[in-house]
Amino acid sequence: MKKTTDKKIKLEPVLDVLYNGANWNQKEDDYTQHFYEQNLSQFWRPEDISLQPDLNVWHVLPEKVQLAYARNLLVLTFLDTHQGDIGMPVVSRSLDDHFHQRKAVINFMAAMENAVHAKSYSNIFMTYMSTPDIDDLFLWGEKHPNLQNIMKSIVGYYKELDRYNYLKKFMEDSKEFNEVDFNVAQWKAMVASVFLETWLFYSGFYYPLFFYGQGKLMQAGEIINLILRDESIHGLYIGRLAQEIYETFDNARQEALQTWLYEFLLELYHEQNELVESIYDEVELSHDVKVFVRYNANKALMNLGFDPYFEQEEVNPVVLNGLNTETKTMDNFSMKGNGYQKMKSEMLKDSDFEFKQEKIIKFGGKK
Ligand SMILES: [Fe+2]
Ligand SMILES: [Fe+2]
Numbered sequence: 001m002k003k004t005t006d007k008k009i010k011l012e013p014v015l016d017v018l019y020n021g022a023n024w025n026q027k028e029d030d031y032t033q034h035f036y037e038q039n040l041s042q043f044w045r046p047e048d049i050s051l052q053p054d055l056n057v058w059h060v061l062p063e064k065v066q067l068a069y070a071r072n073l074l075v076l077t078f079l080d081t082h083q084g085d086i087g088m089p090v091v092s093r094s095l096d097d098h099f100h101q102r103k104a105v106i107n108f109m110a111a112m113e114n115a116v117h118a119k120s121y122s123n124i125f126m127t128y129m130s131t132p133d134i135d136d137l138f139l140w141g142e143k144h145p146n147l148q149n150i151m152k153s154i155v156g157y158y159k160e161l162d163r164y165n166y167l168k169k170f171m172e173d174s175k176e177f178n179e180v181d182f183n184v185a186q187w188k189a190m191v192a193s194v195f196l197e198t199w200l201f202y203s204g205f206y207y208p209l210f211f212y213g214q215g216k217l218m219q220a221g222e223i224i225n226l227i228l229r230d231e232s233i234h235g236l237y238i239g240r241l242a243q244e245i246y247e248t249f250d251n252a253r254q255e256a257l258q259t260w261l262y263e264f265l266l267e268l269y270h271e272q273n274e275l276v277e278s279i280y281d282e283v284e285l286s287h288d289v290k291v292f293v294r295y296n297a298n299k300a301l302m303n304l305g306f307d308p309y310f311e312q313e314e315v316n317p318v319v320l321n322g323l324n325t326e327t328k329t330m331d332n333f334s335m336k337g338n339g340y341q342k343m344k345s346e347m348l349k350d351s352d353f354e355f356k357q358e359k360i361i362k363f364g365g366k367k
Helices: 032-041 052-058 063-094 100-128 131-143 145-170 179-212 218-246 251-283 286-303 317-323
Strands: none
Touching: 032 100, 032 218, 052 100, 052 218, 063 100, 063 131, 063 145, 063 179, 063 218, 063 251, 100 131, 100 218, 131 145, 145 179, 145 251, 179 218, 179 251, 179 286, 179 317, 218 286, 218 317, 251 286
């Protein structure tokens, strides 16, 4: 195998300039401004969707179905909260100072996570449930061992990058700081971020999509679709940045990191499966949801530039139909369906995210 060495990706700062401004007249790369346009054109507010029309259906659902529905949204709430509070901000801060446009895109995505996505779940809770039931629901999440393990693991990588951000900022010249270790921490945090965005969210999305596909709880389903559309480009963007960093590592490090990646995947997969069982066994959907979990784990790996890990399986067509944004119709009573667009923009296609640079990482860790 040809031996390579880790490359530095840091650009040399312009001498005698301490601070410079974001100059949007010059593109930082050939994809960030595209993600900027897409993110902003998709902007929406939680209050844009009226949830009242769902109440007739919600109130006749069996209690165990209501519980499974609410618990899924609670899991999503926890993931979105920490993605907004620490995940996205830490990744943004880790980028070199001159990447003003990249930081702007990530900061915008960070704002969506908690202020829009988590807030939307709370709006659903407030419409469907009583305050004591909402309090019990949050308590359930705070004490759920698998959910807590998942959060601890993901946020752990964010905190580690946070520590490196500090070292780079204030102790770059000390022995404690090493550029390659920093890039490894940055890449691992981005992997955690893509796993969260493109994979872990989806066991929670399954149930609302399952209802939406059957024409039930349509307003909540519209909210899920808007969130899903956002998460889809978040995972693509961070995945793209992660691939750029991975490319700088030498062969030996790439192989070691690939081993870590699959170990991390299996650790989360174990927790995710138990979490799914704890929510979906009661409504007899665990088997189907686990298929969906594996389907989305493969998608997350592909966003990071790796080949799928799990065998291809057939996903429930009702849920797949719910995933397909092109099949959605606008509900005139909701004010905004996921066809709503603030600015003129087109529906996303996979080909929109095929950039000049080829997919750089294969399963064997070779370029
Ligand atoms: Fe989110
Ligand atoms: Fe996101």
